[in-house]
Amino acid sequence: MIQINSVRHGFLSIPDLTISPGMVAITGPNGSGKTTLLEMIAGIITPPGSISIDGVDPRQVTVGWVGEFPDCNMIFTRVFDEIASPLRFVQQPCEEIDALVHGIAGLIGLTDQLDHPIRRLSGGQKVLAALAAALINRPEVLILDETDSHLDATTLNTVDSIIRSAAVPYLLFATHRPDRVARADRVIVLQDGRVLREGTPDEIYQETLSRTRDHLTPLRLLRNPELWRAVYATDP
């Protein structure tokens, strides 16, 4: 379990939150604290209070992170070097790194691109390269911070199948997309720096609809998880 207790950072305040293993969507309005919450779980921010991942401090847990524009966070020129970087930083043996990079590149479909400069990759390939770098040291937590914002359905399906095969215990992803929320095991909704609600995609959808009817109600009908399950059942 990821356990968060009595945490405050800026406007974000979380008295008590438990996150079970699985796919967890973090959603909520712009500026509600999604990225801040993810940064705390990743150990990038260390606020007052308590955060633990299976009883361990986040800074002692292996965390993979892919952002909205992954190539903005890449520090190496060559695809191979970027994917290998998490292992090189912890001084793994070169032969082991070489084998692991080729292994994950094969899984992700980037073998032919390993010697190419990152800038020559397409947008989708850059996301896959960032995903490979995030997964190469077998993280216990994988965080995708609105990585889906600019991706088409085909590329997202590729990302999904890679993540499934990687079997990361905790997958947390911030998203605004209803099709992504529908695929989560649990959903955490943030608003104004606080956890507004937490539940399954269907519970969250029903609770959202049952609130006071407003101008967004018709638009919310397109967020129905049942609709998206039907879409992907006939069009996987």
Place this chain on the structure above:
Amino acid sequence: MQLILDQITFSRSDFTLHAQGTFTPGVHLITGRVGSGKSTLGEIVGRALSPVSGTVRYDGISSSVLSMQFPEYHLTTTNLKDEILSWGRDPEPILETAGLIGRGGDDLLTLSRGELKRLHLACLITGRYDLMVLDEPFAGLDEEARYWISTHLDEHREGIIIIISHDVTTLPSIDQIWEMQDGVLTSIGHVSQALTTWTSAPPLIRYILNHDHELSGLSWHDLVEAVCRIHE
């Protein structure tokens, strides 16, 4: 008024873009896979890039604007109020539209990327332009902001509006569908005819078309009505 792409090409490394077509007043949707060349085409049309060959003709178009995916690229000042003023807009209504009331004096870098995008788009689409190119305007935006942008574009359908997006869940009413595939621009056609022949439509549209033969448009209103018919 029309925008004419006359046999334009653009090359970068091993990628080559080819585009040919005429954009008339109305709302145009350009879709396609990541890396297919949509943003590059947007930058050419928005005058940020020049084609290697061919010409872009702006017949009767005297003003144009390009919204890039990175809202940071558009910043010219350091705080919200000055940024809004740099667009020639009145700060208070824009701050209200962007959901940022009371933050006019804040440093722009204190905003989340979503908030920054809301601010940028609120400044941009409240202007009057003959040609507006919006590259992934809905990416990273919450429900409220998407609703406002879509509604605003529906209520102010002036000139040529080009929306580059793969997200079809909050679109305004679309007139023409275009697709980029491996660097080549193809006209799918006017939405009323194109929906039945759009073989590479996104999954939600394919699902609706398979279950509801009355879908006549791509606006979120059209999609909601179709989904309601399917689930009746």
